[in-house]
Amino acid sequence: MKILVTVKRIPDPDESLKFAGNAIDTSSSKWVANAFDEYAVETALRMAEHIGNKDRLAEVIVCSVCPKDKRQHVTQFLAMGADRGVIVDADETAMDSQTVAKLVAEVFRREGCDLLVSGKLSQDSEGNEVAQRAAGLLDLPQASFAATLRWDRGANALTVGREVDDGVETKTIPLPAVVSVDLRIVLPHSVKNGATADDHKYSDGARLASLRGITMAKRKKVDVHTPAALGVTPSSHVAVAGVTAPEKRAAGQIVDSAQTLVNKLITEAKVL
Amino acid sequence: MSNVLVIVESDGSGPKAAALPGITAGQQLAAATGGQLHLLVLGASPDAAAQALASGGYGASAVHAIAGAELEPFTAEAWTDAVVAAVRELGVTAFGGTASSTLREVVPRAAAVLDAPIVTEITGVTGADAFTREISAGRAIATLKVSHAPFGFTARASDFAPAEPGSPATTVSALSAGSVSRRGATVVGVEKTQSARPALTEADVVVSGGRGMREGANFKVLEELTDLLGGALGASRAATDAGMVPADLQVGQTGKVVAPNLYFAVAISGAIQHLAGMKGSKTIVAINKDPEAPIFQVADYGLVAKWEDAVPQLVELVRAHKGG
Ligand SMILES: Cc1cc2nc3c(=O)[nH]c(=O)nc-3n(C[C@H](O)[C@H](O)[C@H](O)COP(=O)(O)OP(=O)(O)OC[C@H]3O[C@@H](n4cnc5c(N)ncnc54)[C@H](O)[C@@H]3O)c2cc1C
Ligand SMILES: Nc1ncnc2c1ncn2[C@@H]1O[C@H](COP(=O)(O)O)[C@@H](O)[C@H]1O
Numbered sequence: 319m320k321i322l323v324t325v326k327r328i329p330d331p332d333e334s335l336k337f338a339g340n341a342i343d344t345s346s347s348k349w350v351a352n353a354f355d356e357y358a359v360e361t362a363l364r365m366a367e368h369i370g371n372k373d374r375l376a377e378v379i380v381c382s383v384c385p386k387d388k389r390q391h392v393t394q395f396l397a398m399g400a401d402r403g404v405i406v407d408a409d410e411t412a413m414d415s416q417t418v419a420k421l422v423a424e425v426f427r428r429e430g431c432d433l434l435v436s437g438k439l440s441q442d443s444e445g446n447e448v449a450q451r452a453a454g455l456l457d458l459p460q461a462s463f464a465a466t467l468r469w470d471r472g473a474n475a476l477t478v479g480r481e482v483d484d485g486v487e488t489k490t491i492p493l494p495a496v497v498s499v500d501l502r503i504v505l506p507h508s509v510k511n512g513a514t515a516d517d518h519k520y521s522d523g524a525r526l527a528s529l530r531g532i533t534m535a536k537r538k539k540v541d542v543h544t545p546a547a548l549g550v551t552p553s554s555h556v557a558v559a560g561v562t563a564p565e566k567r568a569a570g571q572i573v574d575s576a577q578t579l580v581n582k583l584i585t586e587a588k589v590l
Numbered sequence: 591m592s593n594v595l596v597i598v599e600s601d602g603s604g605p606k607a608a609a610l611p612g613i614t615a616g617q618q619l620a621a622a623t624g625g626q627l628h629l630l631v632l633g634a635s636p637d638a639a640a641q642a643l644a645s646g647g648y649g650a651s652a653v654h655a656i657a658g659a660e661l662e663p664f665t666a667e668a669w670t671d672a673v674v675a676a677v678r679e680l681g682v683t684a685f686g687g688t689a690s691s692t693l694r695e696v697v698p699r700a701a702a703v704l705d706a707p708i709v710t711e712i713t714g715v716t717g718a719d720a721f722t723r724e725i726s727a728g729r730a731i732a733t734l735k736v737s738h739a740p741f742g743f744t745a746r747a748s749d750f751a752p753a754e755p756g757s758p759a760t761t762v763s764a765l766s767a768g769s770v771s772r773r774g775a776t777v778v779g780v781e782k783t784q785s786a787r788p789a790l791t792e793a794d795v796v797v798s799g800g801r802g803m804r805e806g807a808n809f810k811v812l813e814e815l816t817d818l819l820g821g822a823l824g825a826s827r828a829a830t831d832a833g834m835v836p837a838d839l840q841v842g843q844t845g846k847v848v849a850p851n852l853y854f855a856v857a858i859s860g861a862i863q864h865l866a867g868m869k870g871s872k873t874i875v876a877i878n879k880d881p882e883a884p885i886f887q888v889a890d891y892g893l894v895a896k897w898e899d900a901v902p903q904l905v906e907l908v909r910a911h912k913g914g
Contacts, residue, residue, distance in 0.1 A: 331862075335729050342730060414707055415698075439844060442726050446710055447698035450666065454702030459773040460666055462695045465837060477778070481837050482691040483608065483846075484789075488778040489665070501827060501844055502837060555707035555738035559720065561730050567869065570890040572881075576903035579875065579893050580911065587873045587890065589795075589852040590819075590911060 319376035319493075321362045322431040323400065324422055324449070325355040326410070327384055327391045328442040340560040351391040354437025356398075356524040357504045361497075362435050363399045363525070364509040365469055369518055375471070375511060376432075377401050381425050383410045383418050386542050396535035397527035403540035404429070406548065414554040417545075419451035424548040426456060433476075434496040438463055449498035459491035465502040468510045592625035592683040592718065592739075593651075597673060599692055600631050600639030604646075607792060610752035612688030615745035617649045617753065618715040619684055626651035628680060630765075632672050634662040640762045646755030653762045654680070660770045663777040666695035672767040673700040677740055679765060689744035701742040708742035709734050711847075713749040727843045728866035747791045748849035748870060783836045787822050790839065795821030795852045798841055798868070801828035802857025802878070802897065809835055811901045812856060818908050824848065824868075826858045842867035857897050860885025877901065 329347035336343040359380060366376040380400045382392050386407040396403055406421045426434055434456075436449035453460035465486065466479035473492075480487045481500050502508060506519045527535070545552050573579045583590045596616035598609045605613070613629065620627040627650045631640045640655035654676060660668045673696055677685050685700070687693045689711045701708045713731070714722040720735045721743065790796060797816040799809055809823070816823050824841040825834065841848055843866040853871035858864060860876070860883055868874070869888050876889035879896045886892040893900055 331727065335726060337730075342726075416702060416705065416707060419702055441843075444711065444723075444725050444843075445698075446694055447701070447708060450695055450698035451702035453666075454670060454699035457773070459775040460695070460699065461775075462666070463691065480691075482780065483838065485780055485782040485836070485838055487780045490776045490778055492774040502831060505831065555736055555741070556709065557735045557737065559733040559735045561725070561732045564724070564728065564731050564869075567874075567888050567890075570874070570886070570888075570892060572886070572892045572894060576893065576895075576900050576907055579891055580904065580907040582891055583852070583873070583875070584911060587852075589873050590908065 319433070320429060320431040321365065321376050321378050321433045321435060322426050322429060323355070323358045323362045323378060323380050324434065324436045325359065325380045325382045325391055325395055326352040326437070326440055327382070327388060328352045328440060331441050335563070337561065337563055341558070342561050349388065349390065351394055352437055352441055354439055354441070354499060357499050357501065358435045358437045359395045359398055359400055360504050360524040361467065361499050361509055364520060365511045367514065368511070369514040371513070373513070375513055379404060379429060379431070381422060382406070383408055383421050385409060389540070392540065393535050394527065396538045397531040398525060399531060402538050405540060405542045406545060407542050408545050408552055412554060413552040414556045415445050415447045415451060417550065417552045417554065419448050419455055420550045421545060421548055422448065423452045423455040424550060425543070426452070432494045436496070436498045438498045438500050449496055453496035456496065458495050460496045461489050461491050462498045463500045464497050465500050466508045467497065467503065469512050471512045592623035593628055593680065594620040594623065594625060595628045595630055595676060595680060595682040595685040597630050597632070597685065597687040597693060597696070598643060599687070599690060600633060600636060603638050604642035605639065607752065608690055608747060608789065609688050611747040611750035612686065612693070612745050613648050613753035614750040615712065615715060615743065616687070619718070619743070622715055623683060623718040625683060628682065629653045630673070630676050631655050632661045632669060633657065634659050637762070644762045645759045647757035647759050648753050648755060649757045650760055652760055654765045655762055656765050656767045658767060658770045660772055664692055665772045665775050665777060666699050667773040667775055668770045669696045670699045670703060671770040674703050675767040676765055677704060683739045684741055684743060686743035686745065689746050693744050697742040697744050704740060706740050706742055707736050707738050709736060710744045711746045712743055713746050724866070727862045728869060729862065746847055748847050783838050787816065788820070790822045790824055790841070790846045790848055793822035793848070794850050795819040796824045796841070796848050796850045796868070796871070797821055797854040797856065798824035798826065798858060799829055799834070799856045800826035800858030801832065803829060803834060806834040811905065814905050815854070815901060815908065818905065818912060819852070821850070826864050855885050855889070856901060858885055859883050860888065
């Protein structure tokens with residue numbers, strides 16, 4: 319079993335945005351890993367590890383489309399426990415999601431992977447499309463917005479609890495397949511791999527890299543491909559014509575009691 | 591030709607309420623391109639819903655129905671086959687609809703097969719090929735231009751009014767999707783959150799609770815307030831992750847985006863990911879015991895208090911007001 323996990327770098331979402339002219343200025347940004355991709359790697363590791371046993375049930379490969387010298391996030395995931403990395407050396411900020419998906423799909427094919435795990439969303443650009451696109455390009459079944467996942471190794475299938483608008487949908491997909499993960503996939507009981515005890519309680523959230531992991535990461539293999547070597551010509555059919563700050567809300571007021579609040583909602587805001 | 595195709599989710603007898611904002615976005619886009627609006631209904635037996643759409647008109651020139659047993663229950667795999675076939679057959683410039691969990695799966699997958707770009711979660715149509723949308727948890731608004739036909743779009747429900755019937759009635763035509771397949775996927779079931787309340791994204795009033803509510807049972811008092819106001823219940827990620835309320839009540843960057851007339855944030859700190867889902871509300875009320883909580887920076891009315899004291903009082907005051 320080979321699991322490919324897509325991972326993206328983003329400008330630190332905790333830093334305030336800097337606007338320069340008609341764009342966001344990221345020249346001095348700190349780049350960090352997209353949170354959903356931390357969850358995706360955590361998902362893959364929970365699938366791969368047989369807790370209480372040395373067996374690995376899967377190889378976990380992290381894949382990023384990014385300049386090869388901007389691979390801090392890839393190293394971070396190797397330190398977290400992924401087995402190896404694949405970098406597609408290109409400026410991902412100048413290509414559209416179709417190009418990213420084509421590159422990822424091609425890596426998936428060449429590696430002969432069984433499962434693609436992606437984050438549901440880039441926290442910066444918020445496309446919510448790369449995983450679904452990759453599934454379409456690979457013509458594989460997909461389960462987006464996964465909050466729970468059970469790997470049935472006997473049937474070579476996954477049963478996924480998907481967060482949909484009005485509840486949770488349970489979908490079973492045969493492997494090979496594509497999954498995109500939502501926030502709650504990293505709750506303590508969300509992932510079951512059929513080998514680790516079903517009631518095993520993982521710690522909440524994505525794991526941190528251990529000191530040993532950080533040392534090991536340096537020795538792990540990272541392949542670097544160019545888009546050309548993968549037979550893909552980067553392009554973009556979506557151009558950013560401008561970026562502006564949203565209008566600020568007018569300053570509000572602090573009221574001294576529930577009574578004042580209700581009075582104001584009735585007479586001032588006229589919403590009651 | 592620069593026609594626009596909107597995929598309309600149906601409830602079997604007509605369009606789902608959640609599909610109507612997507613039709614409005616399609617109308618605006620068709621007006622911008624100077625083309626026609628076409629509507630598409632998919633399902634095992636989509637005819638009744640298609641007829642309802644056709645007699646409602648909705649500004650469309652035609653309603654198309656694709657019938658297939660494989661199209662129900664919904665899977666992204668089978669729906670993509672049908673949508674791709676319709677886009678090719680009708681030769682439309684743009685295809686999309688409301689940014690529901692359904693279309694957020696289908697539109698990108700179909701776009702990949704069509705080698706097409708998409709613009710997701712648009713908040714406005716500013717031209718035949720130009721759209722606005724929020725990025726970085728609502729901290730910036732981008733204007734995007736697409737340079738390829740066809741292209742896909744999904745429209746944020748909170749930014750487009752629901753389309754209304756009434757425009758000239760039109761006709762239904764059956765389309766064939768060719769081969770439609772779920773690629774081996776099966777939908778075991780959908781566990782729906784049962785509620786008699788209006789949908790979060792359609793409600794006039796939303797009352798949300800956060801981590802400070804501590805446990806699910808404590809939401810009872812928020813539900814009382816919600817029901818007095820005929821509103822919908824919401825929550826922060828911390829409250830949904832803790833299992834206090836179902837996950838589909840989450841408001842925010844990765845939950846629902848709501849813009850009601852009145853929004854209550856109770857025991858919610860106001861992280862940017864939460865603000866991304868509610869800062870378009872007309873009037874925002876924050877109740878938090880911490881006067882420094884960032885939520886007060888976006889609130890029209892802030893009450894520094896413990897919910898245990900403030901919310902029961904509010905319930906009584908609102909009840910008295912409504913009764914008298
Ligand atoms: C990738 C990503 C996506 C995210 N998406 C979302 C999203 O979509 N929606 C979302 O909400 N969050 C989201 N988050 C999480 C977000 O960053 C915050 O962690 C979350 O919103 C915090 O929830 P909270 O305000 O309920 O909890 P806290 O931040 O812990 O705040 C609790 C508040 O309750 C107050 N309080 C405590 N006790 C009382 C009392 N008795 N009476 C009154 N007030 C009290 C406290 O003063 C505090 O302000 C996301 C995070 C990430 C990383
Ligand atoms: N440049 C990239 N390199 C690798 N993975 C990416 C890249 N961009 C997006 N992804 C993946 O696609 C997911 C969804 O992103 P998006 O469709 O951009 O919202 C992310 O969580 C990543 O897993």
